[in-house]
Structures are given as C-alpha cells and as structure tokens.
Amino acid sequence: MKNIGIIFKRELESYFATPVAYVFIVIFLVLSGALTFHMGNFYERGQADLAPFFNFHPWLYLFLVPAISMRLWAEERKSGNIELLLTLPITMIEAVIGKFLAAWLFTGIALLLTFPLWITVNYLGDPDNGIILAAYIGSLLMAGGFLAIGACISATTKNQVIAFIISVVICFAFLLSGFPIVLEFFRGWAPQYIVDAIASLSFLTHYTSISKGVIDLRDIIYFATLIGCWLYANAVVIEMKKAS
Amino acid sequence: MIEIENLVKKFGALTAVNDISFTVEPGQVLGFLGPNGAGKSTTMKMITGFLAPTSGTIRVCGHTVEGDSLNAKREIGYLPEGAPSYGEMTPLQFLQFIADVRGLKGAKRAGRIDTVISQLHLQQVINRPIETLSKGFKRRVGLSQAILHDPQVLILDEPTDGLDPNQKYEVRELIKNMAQDKIIVISTHILSEVDAVCSRAMIIANGKVVANETPKELISRSPTGRLDDVFREITYAEGLS
Numbered sequence: 219m220k221n222i223g224i225i226f227k228r229e230l231e232s233y234f235a236t237p238v239a240y241v242f243i244v245i246f247l248v249l250s251g252a253l254t255f256h257m258g259n260f261y262e263r264g265q266a267d268l269a270p271f272f273n274f275h276p277w278l279y280l281f282l283v284p285a286i287s288m289r290l291w292a293e294e295r296k297s298g299n300i301e302l303l304l305t306l307p308i309t310m311i312e313a314v315i316g317k318f319l320a321a322w323l324f325t326g327i328a329l330l331l332t333f334p335l336w337i338t339v340n341y342l343g344d345p346d347n348g349i350i351l352a353a354y355i356g357s358l359l360m361a362g363g364f365l366a367i368g369a370c371i372s373a374t375t376k377n378q379v380i381a382f383i384i385s386v387v388i389c390f391a392f393l394l395s396g397f398p399i400v401l402e403f404f405r406g407w408a409p410q411y412i413v414d415a416i417a418s419l420s421f422l423t424h425y426t427s428i429s430k431g432v433i434d435l436r437d438i439i440y441f442a443t444l445i446g447c448w449l450y451a452n453a454v455v456i457e458m459k460k461a462s
Numbered sequence: 463m464i465e466i467e468n469l470v471k472k473f474g475a476l477t478a479v480n481d482i483s484f485t486v487e488p489g490q491v492l493g494f495l496g497p498n499g500a501g502k503s504t505t506m507k508m509i510t511g512f513l514a515p516t517s518g519t520i521r522v523c524g525h526t527v528e529g530d531s532l533n534a535k536r537e538i539g540y541l542p543e544g545a546p547s548y549g550e551m552t553p554l555q556f557l558q559f560i561a562d563v564r565g566l567k568g569a570k571r572a573g574r575i576d577t578v579i580s581q582l583h584l585q586q587v588i589n590r591p592i593e594t595l596s597k598g599f600k601r602r603v604g605l606s607q608a609i610l611h612d613p614q615v616l617i618l619d620e621p622t623d624g625l626d627p628n629q630k631y632e633v634r635e636l637i638k639n640m641a642q643d644k645i646i647v648i649s650t651h652i653l654s655e656v657d658a659v660c661s662r663a664m665i666i667a668n669g670k671v672v673a674n675e676t677p678k679e680l681i682s683r684s685p686t687g688r689l690d691d692v693f694r695e696i697t698y699a700e701g702l703s
Contacts, residue, residue: 224562228548235550235591298546302607305510305542306563307535461473461513 221308225316226323233324238289246282246328250274254335266343271335272353272429276393276422279364284385286325287368288378290317291456296376300460314453318369318445325361329354349431356428359441360421364389366448373455389421396420463487464509464615464645469518471504471669478504480669481518486662488614491641493660493677494649497697501669502649503543506617509647510540522615536564539613541621545604549593553584553603556592557610564611578606581636597624605633609640616640618648622655634659653689657681667697 233239250271254260258270294300303313339345368385375381394400395416404413417423424437464486471479479501486492494502507513509520511531520527525534547556557578561571579585582602587595592603601624608616621637622630630652637646637659650656656663657677665673665680673680673696677689684691 221563224559228551228559231555232548232550297549298542298544299548301507301512301542302540302546305512305535305538305540306560307532307565308563309532 221312222316222319225308225313226320229317229320230323233320238286239324242282242286242324243328243331246278247331249278249282250332251335253278266339266345268335268339268345268350268353269429271332272357275357276360276425279361280386280389280393283325283361283364284368284371284382284389286321287365287385288372288381290321290369291373291452292375292378292381295373295459296378300456304456304460310453310456314369314449314456318365318449318452321365321369322358322362325365326358329358329361346431349429352431352433353429355433356425356437359428359438360425363392363421363441363444363448366445366452367392370448370452370455373452374459392419392421394420396422463521463523464647465519465521466505466509467519469505469508469520470516471501471508471513472516477669479508479515482666482669482671483518484664484671484674486645486647488643488645489641490662491637491646491648491660493656493663494647494666495651495653495656495663495693496649496666500666500697502666503619505666506540506619506647506649507542510538510542510617511535512542536611537613538615538617539608539611540616541604541608541618543619545601547592547600547603547607550591552589552591553579553595553599553606554588556603557606560607560610566611574610574612578610581609582606583632598626598629601625602629602633605636614644616644616646618646620650621648622650622652630655653693657689665693665696672696 253274254268254271258273260270263270291300294303304310336350339350340347367388368381371385371388372378372381374384397420401413401417404416418440424440427434428437466485467483469479469482470477482501482505484492494505496502504513508515509522509527511527511534514528522534523537525531525537527534548559551559554575557575558571561575566574579588582605584599584602584606587599592600595603601621605618605621608618616637618637622633625633634655637648640646641659641661648655648660660677663673663675663677663680664671673692680692681687681689684695
C-alpha cells in the first residue's frame with residue numbers, strides 16, 4: 219500500500235512538472251464549455267440542469283483520456299525506465315495501480331475545475347444538485363474506465379501515437395456498443411441475451427443512467443469490474459512484453 | 463553471495479543465455495566481458511529480477527530471485543543499461559523518490575542522499591531536470607540511484623559508458639572503495655577497466671561462459687601480454703564454431 223502511494227505521488231508530480239497537465243486541463247475546460255454552450259444549447263433549453271454539459275463527456279473523453287493514458291507505460295518502455303521501476307522492491311500490481319490512480323486523480327482534478335458551470339447553473343436557476351453530483355461521479359467512473367483501457371493498451375507498445383490510436387478505437391467500441399444502430403445489427407441474427415450482453419458492455423448505457431441521478435449498484439459494479447479487468451490485463455501485458 | 467545455477471534464457475528460437483553457472487562472493491568485483499549480444503545484459507536482467515529465466519536458479523544473499531523477489535530486490539542496487547531515469551525530475555527529486563521506495567527514512571534518508579550526491583559530484587546539477595543534463599551526469603545520476611540504499615549487491619551495466627577519462631577514473635575508484643565488503647558485478651566493453659577494478663573476469667560469448675579467471679591469468683594466456691588479444695582470440699573462436 220505504501221508503495222502505491224509513492225508511485226502515485228511521483229507520477230502525479232510528473233504531470234505537473236511538464237506542460238502536459240496544463241495543456242490538458244485548459245483544452246478540457248475550453249472544449250467542455252464550448253460544447254455545453256454552443257452545441258448543448260445550455261441557455262436556449264431554459265432548464266436548470268447540467269445535462270448539456272454531461273452529455274458530451276463520453277465524446278470528450280474518447281479523445282482526451284487516451285491522450286493522458288498513452289504515455290503511462292509506453293514512455294516507461296521507450297525510455298528504459300520500466301527496467302528501473304520493476305527492479306525496485308515493489309510489486310507489479312503496486313506499480314500498475316499507483317500509475318493508474320495518479321492518472322485518474324488527474325482527470326478528476328480537471329473535472330473538478332469545471333465547477334464554474336455548476337455555480338452558473340445554480341445562479342441562474344434552481345437545479346437538482348443531487349443529480350449533478352451523481353453525474354459528476356458517473357463521469358469520473360467513466361473516465362476511470364477509459365483510463366484503464368488506455369493504460370493497458372499503452373503497455374503493449376513503445377510508441378505513444380500507436381497507443382493513442384488503438385485506445386481511441388477500443389474506447390469507441392465500448393461507447394458504441396450501446397447504440398441502437400449497433401444493437402440493431404446484432405438483433406437481426408443474434409439471440410436476445412447476446413444483444414443484451416453487448417448493450418450492457420457499453421459505457422454509455424451505464425453512464426447515462428448514473429448521470430440521470432440514479433446511482434445503481436450494478437452500474438458501479440460495472441465500472442469497478444471493467445477497471446479491475448483492464449488493470450489486471452495491464453499487468454499481464456507488461457509481464458509479457460517487458461523483454462522486447 | 464550471488465549463486466547462479468544452470469541459468470538459461472530463451473527468446474523464442476534464440477538462446478540468449480545458455481546454461482551459465484557461477485558464484486560471486488563478498489569482496490569480489492566480477493567483470494562481465496563479451497561481444498555485443500553475448501548475453502551480458504540479459505544475465506544482469508535476470509539477476510535483478512527484471513526478466514524471468516527460462517530455467518535455472520538465481521539466489522541473491524540467500525533469497526531466490528523468482529520465489530522471494532522482493533527480498534532479493536532489496537539487497538540489490540542496479541544500474542540498467544543506458545542508465546534510465548525520469549527526465550522531468552531533478553536528480554534530487556529522483557533520489558528522494560528512490561529513497562522512499564527503498565524505505566529510507568528521516569535522518570538516514572537525508573544522510574544517504576547527501577552522501578551519494580557528494581560521492582558522484584552531483585551538487586551543481588541537483589536542481590536541474592535530468593533530461594537537460596549531459597550524458598556523463600545522467601550516468602552518474604543512475605549510479606547514485608543504484609548505491610543510494612547502500613546495497614550488499616551492486617549490478618552495474620556499463621557504469622562508465624559516456625564518461626570522460628577523469629570521470630571514468632573517479633567511478634572506478636568509487637567501485638574499488640565499495641568493493642571491500644560488497645558483491646559487485648559490472649559489465650563493460652573497456653578491457654582496461656577489467657584490469658583496473660575487477661578481481662575476476664568472465665568472458666561470455668553466445669550465451670556461454672568461455673573464460674572465468676582473474677584478469678592477470680587472462681592476460682598471461684596471451685603471448686603479447688594484452689587483454690585485447692586474449693579477448694579477440696577467445697570470442698572469435700567461439701563466434702566461428
């Protein structure tokens with residue numbers, strides 16, 4: 219546990235030691251604001267909620283989260299630091315969790331900095347702050363899911379660009395699997411339980427229900443399991459690929 | 463003590479390390495010699511627990527590297543090939559991070575960090591990002607990290623690569639001073655270094671040990687009295703067979 223904390227601290231500080239953190243946070247805030255007001259018609263809707271803000275998060279994360287996760291392991295492998303890290307007296311799982319938590323907290327910080335929107339909507343009207351809080355939690359969980367996928371993909375390559383592109387594609391697949399167009403495609407020939415299984419794999423299905431204010435244990439378990447599985451795969455991939 | 467028995471490492475069809483056995487005792491400095499690709503770094507990566515052997519056993523101070531890897535890793539200080547470190551950190555931050563992972567605390571932590579900084583003359587760059595440092599400084603930062611917790615076992619992959627002649631001399635003196643009670647394994651391409659610091663030289667070619675004796679004995683094999691000639695003779699013959 220102590221080692222997770224040490225790895226976590228080093229990793230988080232490294233975001234802020236380089237321009238990565240500032241560029242990411244600024245782009246995230248600008249894009250989430252622009253999407254909310256221009257495409258989400260925040261004012262025109264005339265409703266005191268943050269739905270136009272949270273609806274865009276899956277699409278924002280699709281590109282921004284892999285940009286954070288791509289360096290997690292690819293850079294360690296390219297620089298040779300992985301050899302230093304894994305010959306220190308720490309376990310693989312401590313390294314994997316420490317690095318993941320640092321990236322997750324970092325996206326959490328970016329998310330937290332969108333608080334002016336929350337202030338705005340409270341100033342303009344009388345929103346249900348419980349729903350907003352639930353949506354923030356859902357958004358953070360979804361970011362964790364994206365990050366865990368990205369971390370695992372990052373371990374498969376030394377090349378950050380490849381890590382980015384493959385992570386986007388896999389995250390896209392996880393998002394899309396809840397879309398009617400995809401489900402219709404399967405519905406034609408696959409049994410219903412397969413269609414349900416595919417739909418239940420989708421980030422969107424689970425995120426949407428949480429962001430409506432319904433924190434269902436099943437949605438939490440979904441994200442926790444997803445993160446756990448991808449992090450486990452992450453450790454396995456590092457073990458397999460570290461020699462190359 | 464490092465005890466290695468019948469160590470084999472295969473990468474697919476390639477046998478990088480082919481049935482190597484040896485022991486290193488406290489007070490010894492073992493020099494690994496060999497052409498590029500001979501298996502020196504692979505052997506070091508297995509001793510330090512980075513790579514798992516295909517077969518064979520490694521014990522470091524009584525701990526098997528595969529079974530009891532955390533305790534084995536605690537005994538070892540390791541400078542990997544190319545002296546990697548985190549470029550965005552300063553040497554001070556980097557050493558503090560390593561000290562935390564190594565479990566150094568309080569006055570001991572501060573004392574050890576100060577000691578290695580002065581041993582490797584890092585004072586003037588201690589607050590500059592490592593990525594902006596020269597090759598010689600980067601190598602010394604890597605070395606300082608390896609000796610920070612005053613380990614019983616030191617595994618150094620090309621510790622003097624990229625250093626200027628004065629720095630090479632200093633690092634060799636540092637290794638010699640630490641040698642009295644420690645187990646040190648270094649790999650090198652510089653044959654004169656073997657004569658200067660090693661108490662035993664092991665030549666590896668094609669994953670096998672082809673010579674394992676004192677530098678003096680090695681030199682006496684050659685009519686010219688030069689280590690280079692012995693090295694060439696042994697490794698060429700191995701390469702052709």
